[in-house]
Amino acid sequence: MTASELGLPAVRRPVSRDPARPADPRLVDTFGRVATDLRISLTDRCNLRCSYCMPAEGLDWMPRDEQLTDDELMRLITIAVRDLGVEELRFTGGEPLLRRGLEGLIAASAALEPRPDISLTTNGIGLARRAESLAAAGVNRLNVSMDTLQQERFATITRRDRLSDVLDGLAAARAAGLGPVKINTVLLRGMNDDEAVPLLRFAVDHGYELRFIEQMPLDAQHGWTRTEMVTAGEIMERLREGFELTPDPTERGGAPAERWLVDGGPAVVGVIASVTRPFCGACDRTRLTADGQIRSCLFARTETDLRAMLRSGTTDAEIADVWRQAMWGKLAGHGIDDPGFLQPDRPMSAIGG
Numbered sequence: 001m002t003a004s005e006l007g008l009p010a011v012r013r014p015v016s017r018d019p020a021r022p023a024d025p026r027l028v029d030t031f032g033r034v035a036t037d038l039r040i041s042l043t044d045r046c047n048l049r050c051s052y053c054m055p056a057e058g059l060d061w062m063p064r065d066e067q068l069t070d071d072e073l074m075r076l077i078t079i080a081v082r083d084l085g086v087e088e089l090r091f092t093g094g095e096p097l098l099r100r101g102l103e104g105l106i107a108a109s110a111a112l113e114p115r116p117d118i119s120l121t122t123n124g125i126g127l128a129r130r131a132e133s134l135a136a137a138g139v140n141r142l143n144v145s146m147d148t149l150q151q152e153r154f155a156t157i158t159r160r161d162r163l164s165d166v167l168d169g170l171a172a173a174r175a176a177g178l179g180p181v182k183i184n185t186v187l188l189r190g191m192n193d194d195e196a197v198p199l200l201r202f203a204v205d206h207g208y209e210l211r212f213i214e215q216m217p218l219d220a221q222h223g224w225t226r227t228e229m230v231t232a233g234e235i236m237e238r239l240r241e242g243f244e245l246t247p248d249p250t251e252r253g254g255a256p257a258e259r260w261l262v263d264g265g266p267a268v269v270g271v272i273a274s275v276t277r278p279f280c281g282a283c284d285r286t287r288l289t290a291d292g293q294i295r296s297c298l299f300a301r302t303e304t305d306l307r308a309m310l311r312s313g314t315t316d317a318e319i320a321d322v323w324r325q326a327m328w329g330k331l332a333g334h335g336i337d338d339p340g341f342l343q344p345d346r347p348m349s350a351i352g353g
Contacts, residue, residue, distance in 0.1 A: 017321075017325055018328055021324070021325070021328045025084065025320075025324075026085035026324075027084050027086070027286055027323065027327040028327070028328065029296075029328055030329075030330075031281070031330070031332055033281075033283055033284065033330070034085070035086070035283075035284055035285055035296075035330075036085055036088060036254075037086070037087070037090065037285045037286070038080050038086045038088065038286055038287075038288060039090050039092055039286070039287045039288070039352050040073070040089060040090065040091050040092065040287075040288050040352065041093060041094065041287070041290045041350070041351060041352025042073075042092070042093055042094070042096045042098075042102065042105075042352075043062075043093050043094040043095070043096065043098055043099050043290050044061055044062045044094045044290055044349050044350040045061050045062075046058075046093060046094045046095040046123070047098065047125050047160070048123050048125065048158040048160050048162070049158060049159040049160065050157060050158050051157055051158075051159070051188075052186060052215055052224075053347065053348055054349060055221060056159055059349065059350075062290060062291055062350070066291045067290045068290065068291065068292045068310075070104065072292065072310050072311075073105065074105065074108050074109070075310065076288060076292070076306060076310070077108075077109055077112070078316075079316050079319055079320050079323070080286075081109075081112045081114070081116050082112065082113075083316065083317075083320045084323060086116065086286070087116055088116060088117045088118075088119070089109055089116045089118050089119070090118075090119045090121060091105070091106070091120045091121070092120075092121045092352035093121075093122075093349065094290070094349045094350075094352075095122060095123050095125070096120060097126050097130065102134075103130075103137040104137075106120075106134065106137040106138050106139055107137040107138055109138065110138025111138075118138050118139050119139065119140060119141050119142060119143070120134065120142040120143070121143045121145070121184070122145070123144070123145045123158075124144040124145070124146065124165065124166035125162055125165050125166065125169070126165070126169070127165075127168075127169025127172060127173060128169045128171070128172040131175070131176040131178060132172075132176045134178065135176040135177055135178050139178060140178070141179060141180060141181070141182070142173055142178050142182070143211075144169060144170055144173065144181065144182070144183055145183075145184045145185075146163075146167075146170070146183050146184070146185060147185050147186055147187075147188070147192055148163075148192045148195055149163075149195060149199060149202055150192075150195070151163045151164075153191065153192055154166075156191070170183070170208060174206070179207075180209045181207075181209070182208065182209045182211055182270075183203055183209070184213055185199055185212050185213065186212075186213050186214075187212060187215075188215065188230065189228050189229070189230050193234075193238070194238075196212070196238035196239050197238060197239065197241060197242035197243070200239060200242070200269055203269070204262055204267045209268060209269070209270065210269050211271070212269070212270070212271050213274070214229060214230070214231060214235075214272065214274050214275045214276060215229045215230065215275075216274050216275060216348075217299075217336065231276050232271045232272075232273035232276050233276065236271065239260075243263055244262075244263050244264065245260040245261065245262065245269070246261045246264070247260060247261070248260055248265075248268055252282075253282065253284075254279075254282045254283060254284035254285075256272045256274070256279055257271060258270065258271050258272075258277070274298075274336075278333055278334060278336070280332065280334060281332075281333070285298075286323075286327055287351065288306075288352075289346070289350065289351060290350075290352075291307055292305065292306045292308075292310065293305055293306070295351065296326060296331070297330060297331065298351060299336070301345070304323070304326040306319060306322070306323065
């Protein structure tokens, strides 16, 4: 197994102070963007084996002692919210429901001042029995990944026969008030690309918000090809076979999804065209991996090691300054269309959504 398959980062770089950086405490970059949304990966482990994410046998998971402890994680979250202007926290994985003490981490985050907006991205396995406790802990809303309504297809895509668990989780989340409950769907050519209309009809009928996501080059196998990807344009063509779609007048801001009113509203559908219509110019995200690495972009090939600083007695102020410098160097875009583009070494499960 190669280093890439193991999810090892390409470079963990030291960060030097740039004298050109303004005296702004927030996570600003040279292009005028400000990162206010922190994506937090709690684990690289997952209980599904989605074919577009990892091989059937799974991956060599990150050793426990390399992961941030709860105390280390909360220290970084506190620095982000208190000192760096972060306003939104999204807990991801792998599968975040596999992280022990998740509700405690959420409750501690919700107790911070100013109180951040808290969301969760999950595959829905186990959500039915935990939706109420997650809401009580402080989750404001969540996204559930689901690519098909057909049981056999679900088992083929995820290599697990768990569709009923996901559907139960969606219903439980809605009952617990974690709205709007969003469904994240990846259409795969020749597999489920005929389900765009049925999936949206299901979402509208049940009060969920569906978001289609272009398949991205983040699989552990490095088998992604642009020609096999179902594009945002194709998704829209399929949806218009069953619905009238008009642009949502709501200001998009840094949100990744283009939103459309379904048959005049109030239902909406989103399309995240990370590859064909990138939104890098409005990106407001910073990312923290489960082993304490800062990534300025989902597709970054360099990382900044905060875990080593945590474990060597570094002060909060010093950590905050390193984080600021790391984000100051953020590139203009992910460069997928560049002939020299290289897929990140870490797969999606080791980065966090």
